[in-house]
Every structure is written in C-alpha cells, then in structure tokens.
Amino acid sequence: MHWFINMVIMEKEIVKEYSNGDLTVVWKPKLCIHAGECVKALPEVYNPDEKPWIKAGKATTEQLKSQIALCPSAALSWYVKGEKESGDSAAREQVTVSIKPNGPLLVKGGFTLESAEGQSEFKKRPTAFCRCGKSSNKPFCDGTHNSISFDN
Ligand code: SF4
Ligand code: FES
Numbered sequence: 001m002h003w004f005i006n007m008v009i010m011e012k013e014i015v016k017e018y019s020n021g022d023l024t025v026v027w028k029p030k031l032c033i034h035a036g037e038c039v040k041a042l043p044e045v046y047n048p049d050e051k052p053w054i055k056a057g058k059a060t061t062e063q064l065k066s067q068i069a070l071c072p073s074a075a076l077s078w079y080v081k082g083e084k085e086s087g088d089s090a091a092r093e094q095v096t097v098s099i100k101p102n103g104p105l106l107v108k109g110g111f112t113l114e115s116a117e118g119q120s121e122f123k124k125r126p127t128a129f130c131r132c133g134k135s136s137n138k139p140f141c142d143g144t145h146n147s148i149s150f151d152n
Helices: 037-041 060-069
Strands: 002-008 013-019 023-027 074-079 084-088 097-101 105-107 113-115 120-123 127-129
Touching: 023 060, 060 074, 060 084
Parallel strands: none
Antiparallel strands: 002 013, 013 023, 023 074, 074 084, 097 105, 105 127, 113 120
C-alpha cells in the first residue's frame, strides 16, 4: 500500500487529499471541528501528532468510506478516480441537532438558515454552530473551543 498527498488551494479554502492508491480522502481543515471521531474510528489512519496526519494507505477503501460517513462536520469526503460515486457525511436525510460535549451545536441534514439581516441560505451539509462564543466565524464553529478548553 502506498499513499501520497496533494494540496489544492481553491479560492481561500484549503483542501488536502490523501490517497490509498484507490480511494482519495479529501479533508477541508476549515470545516473540521476537531471532534476526533475519525481518530476514534481509525486511529491507524488518523493521527494528529504525525505528518501527514492522515495515512489513507493504512485502511481499506470500504473502511475509509464507512468512517468518512461518520465525520460530524463533512470536513472529510472521498472520491475514487474514474468513478462517479463519491461521498461524505452529508448523505444523511433526517435533520438532527446534537450538542457536542465541550463543543458546538451540530445540525445534520438539509435546513434553511436565516440571518439576522433576513437573508436565507439552504445548508445541505452538517453545520456546526458555536456554543463557546469565541469563534471568529460566528455563528459557525471554527474549532476555537478546543484552544480555550471550553467546558460545557
Ligand atoms: S470533524 Fe471530521 S475530520 Fe475533523 S476531527 Fe472530526 S471526524 Fe475528524
Ligand atoms: S463551539 Fe467551536 S468555536 Fe465556539
């Protein structure tokens, strides 16, 4: 098994890719809420203390697909070259709202977000809202709760 990394900068969004030679794991750091679900599910693949922190070659394509479906923020997705199929955790249909311990409020499933100014936006991907009050991207969570040891 082997892996390689591509880094693509699209507008302001950083997108990192890690392949196991078949499936490519796509990670969008800006969407990651550092919930650690990926590390819990596949510790041999995801290790924030190592570089690269994702070693896609340490798991099978099916293991990676199942784990990526559980990423709470849709920071992770995948594609297989030459195939139409791709996936991320946005595939869920039912809307669920959950409170992450010491972290954000997470809404999964399609919903309409109305701003204080009256603009509406349809969100089809899991969206994390800040509960700690310290995000620089309110109302969304930007992972700051981790660095301030938010406890609630
Ligand atoms: S949000 Fe997704 S990528 Fe980020 S730590 Fe959690 S499971 Fe991993
Ligand atoms: S809850 Fe994540 S930044 Fe506030």
